[in-house]
Amino acid sequence: MTYSKIIFLRPPGIGKLEVPLGTLYVATAAKNSGYEIEIYDLQFDINEKELIVNSLKENSAGTVLCISALAPHYLWVKEFTKEMKGIFRDLPILVGGHLASAYKELLANTQVDYLCNCEGEKFIDKFMKYLNGMEKEADIPGFIYRENGKIIKNPRGERLKSYLIPDYSLLDMQRYLYHPDKDFFFRSSAEYQKHKTDHDLLSVIMFSRGCTGYCGFCYRHIPGYFQPDINWCVEHLKVLHSQYGVKYFRIDDELFAASYDWVEKFFGRLNEEKLDITFRITGLRVDHATPEMLALLKNNNCIAINYGIESGSQTILDNMNKGTTVEQGLSALLQTRELGMQTMAYVIIGYPGESIETLKETETFLLRSKLPPDYLSIFYAVALPGTKLYHDSVNSGLISDQESYLLETSQIIIGRKNRQSEYYLLLLCGINRDMLQKYEDRMIHLLQILDIFGDGIIIKLFKLIPYGLQGKKFNWLLRRVLRTLKKYL
Numbered sequence: 001m002t003y004s005k006i007i008f009l010r011p012p013g014i015g016k017l018e019v020p021l022g023t024l025y026v027a028t029a030a031k032n033s034g035y036e037i038e039i040y041d042l043q044f045d046i047n048e049k050e051l052i053v054n055s056l057k058e059n060s061a062g063t064v065l066c067i068s069a070l071a072p073h074y075l076w077v078k079e080f081t082k083e084m085k086g087i088f089r090d091l092p093i094l095v096g097g098h099l100a101s102a103y104k105e106l107l108a109n110t111q112v113d114y115l116c117n118c119e120g121e122k123f124i125d126k127f128m129k130y131l132n133g134m135e136k137e138a139d140i141p142g143f144i145y146r147e148n149g150k151i152i153k154n155p156r157g158e159r160l161k162s163y164l165i166p167d168y169s170l171l172d173m174q175r176y177l178y179h180p181d182k183d184f185f186f187r188s189s190a191e192y193q194k195h196k197t198d199h200d201l202l203s204v205i206m207f208s209r210g211c212t213g214y215c216g217f218c219y220r221h222i223p224g225y226f227q228p229d230i231n232w233c234v235e236h237l238k239v240l241h242s243q244y245g246v247k248y249f250r251i252d253d254e255l256f257a258a259s260y261d262w263v264e265k266f267f268g269r270l271n272e273e274k275l276d277i278t279f280r281i282t283g284l285r286v287d288h289a290t291p292e293m294l295a296l297l298k299n300n301n302c303i304a305i306n307y308g309i310e311s312g313s314q315t316i317l318d319n320m321n322k323g324t325t326v327e328q329g330l331s332a333l334l335q336t337r338e339l340g341m342q343t344m345a346y347v348i349i350g351y352p353g354e355s356i357e358t359l360k361e362t363e364t365f366l367l368r369s370k371l372p373p374d375y376l377s378i379f380y381a382v383a384l385p386g387t388k389l390y391h392d393s394v395n396s397g398l399i400s401d402q403e404s405y406l407l408e409t410s411q412i413i414i415g416r417k418n419r420q421s422e423y424y425l426l427l428l429c430g431i432n433r434d435m436l437q438k439y440e441d442r443m444i445h446l447l448q449i450l451d452i453f454g455d456g457i458i459i460k461l462f463k464l465i466p467y468g469l470q471g472k473k474f475n476w477l478l479r480r481v482l483r484t485l486k487k488y489l
Contacts, residue, residue, distance in 0.1 A: 003092070003131045005036040005063040006124070007052060011073045011080070013043035018204045018252070019176045021166065022097060023068045026120035028167040033125040039170055049080075053087065060088045064131065066124075067112075069099035071219060071384045074106075075410035081111035092131060096120050101221045101386030103144045105403045107151055118142025118156040118222065119209075121164065156222065163228050165236055173244055177201045180248045184374075185280045185304040185342050192248075192278060192303060202248040203240050207233045207266075211254040213285060215310075216320050216388040217348060217381060225255060227262060234269045241275055249279040256281045260293050267300045280304035280342075287324050289332035294339055304342035307332050312365020313358035316351055321388070326365060333369045344375045347443075350436050351381040352389075354429035359439045366443055367455070373447040378440050381428050382409070389428070398426055441475045448482045 008027045010020045020041055031037045038055060040048045056063060065084065069077055081093050095106060096116035106112045116123045118141050127143065129135035137145055141157030180186035180202045187193075210225040211218070240246040257263045270277065278301040286307050297305070309329045311317050317324060329345075336343040347362060366376065383390040383399065385406070393399045408425050427433065449459050 001062055003062050003064055003128055005038070005059070006030050006128070007055065007063060007065050008037065008039045009052065009065065009067045010039075010041045010043050011067065011069050011076050012046050017043060017176070019171070019173075020068070021204070021206055021252075022120070024166045024168070024170060025164070026066070026068070026096070026124050027170050028164055029121040030124045030128070031167060031170065032164070033128070035128060037170060041171075041175075044175055053084075056084075056088055056091065060091055064092045064094060064128070066094045066096065068097040068120075069095060071098050071102060071386075071406070072410050073099055074102060074406040077106070077112065078110040078407075085111040094127065096123075098219055098221045098384075098386065100144065101219075101384075102402070102406055103153065104151060105406055107144070107146060109403050113145075115144035116142055117144055117153065119160050122157075122160055159222070159224060159226055161226075163232055165232070165239060168239060168244070177203050177244060177246060183250065183280075185344075186248060186278075188342060189303040191301075191340075199245075200248060201244065201246045202250065203244070203246045204250045204252050205237060205240060206252050207236070208253045208255060208257070211283075211285070212258050213255075213321075213323055214388075215308075215322055216392075217351065217384075219384040219387055220254065221386045225258060227258065230262070230266050230269055233266060234273060234275075237270070237275065237277070238273065241277065247277055249277055251279050251281045252283070253281075254283045255288070256284050257293075258285075258288060260290065260296065263293065263296055267296070270300070277301065278303060280306075282306045283308070284332075285324065286328045286332035289328075289336065291335060294332075294335055294341075298339045298341055302341055304344070305332075305336050306344040306346065307336075309333070309345040309365075310348050311351070311358065312347075312362035314361075316353055316358050316362075319353040320348075320351060326361075330365060330369055333371060342375065343371075344377060345369065345371055347376065347378045348381050349378060349440060350427075350429050350431070352392075352428050354381075354431055354436075356431065356435075359431070359436075363439070363443055363446065366447060367450060367459075370450060370455075371447060372451055373444055376444065376447060378443065380436065383426055383428070384409075393426060393428070398428075445475075445478055445482070448486070452482065452485050 008023050010023050023039060027037050027039055040052050042048050067077060077095065077099065084091055084093065093112050094114045094116060095112050100115045100117045103115045106115065123140065123142055126135050126140045130137060130140060137143060138154065141154060143154045145152055180192060180196065180200050183202055186202065208227040210220060210222065212225045280303050284305050284307060307329065310320060310322055312326055314326050317326065333343055333345060349359065383393045394402065399405045405425060446459060446462065449462055
């Protein structure tokens, strides 16, 4: 049998709808190598699973199923691959993406046959040649497979030094392009609202891969950082700008740019090409948010920057191996807003070493930042496969059964269990869940009070309220009161 067709699949959504860029890159490489391609995005429509089954029923011989998944998809992948193998016993199933970090559990407990643990563009053709008897397993970088009952994990090899332009014609792009008003930051941007039209379109785009940091909680399964040639970035943007009429972008890189010089040259090229775009950035490290960098972004139509602040305690930042300081985080937030750009702060609580003292330091930090409450996102520390936090939790015995942990994590994150009652499976610090919940609510309430009344007597009085009174009913009532006051004041 000759394998000549690949069905690419993205599982049901975790988070907001966006272009499946990872899948699209690999599918483009496979198409360029001469394989027949189909892409199904269950994040867009769960009912597309029926289309996959129908496609396989028409011709399962010579077809491979490739799934790009995150760690919280573990339960779904386990159930789905069991269902597929029950219908199509000989169907080869390959999994890539972050979930590949849990390769031992996948190969031991699911119907997954193979895993890709490197950049898929350089992997897919070699993998298909292996299935067709033209390539040896040992010669495929990043290949994870079984051999005589033993799991073999090949080295990843070198990272790609250049990228192909994704073939957007493989997708129904009208499903992924949306009006900027559906995006919180564009909807809140006075600059955009002044000149918006009914025909505006926004798209996600990425110009780099990875990050220069090595944070202990980060789930990136391929280490390192690579920012490709500026010409490639401009040509990629031109496809969406010229062919689809997109002028508004959400730049979704983990780290948009590690160099001022690169950013300056990039925007210089956009100006040469007369590409008039407006954008927001979802990832920029605070140690790269220099006054010069921020001014450059502002002057080239950036409306918002999101920062992984993580904590207002230097102790916790150091525990995370964040590589930044509290003052760098504060400076990034203040300077970004001073230049007229919106800024979102991501904060993690409950990391190892968290204490009442470090939570109070984060609380003080947020008050110093004077961040509007709608621009704060608080997360609980979660140990995901491939992270230092996960390995430490396994080594310490905190995670004793890795498959059970992955199943439980999947159920909470995809909503099968009540997240309000199970904030996280692992208590990673010495503070109980109830107290962490109260501090989360307290941080948000303080920013709401600061936003409405300023830094005065009201905040001082609120700080005197005993934590024992800050239960669910109290927080529900306070939210309603503050929302009403904000509306009328």
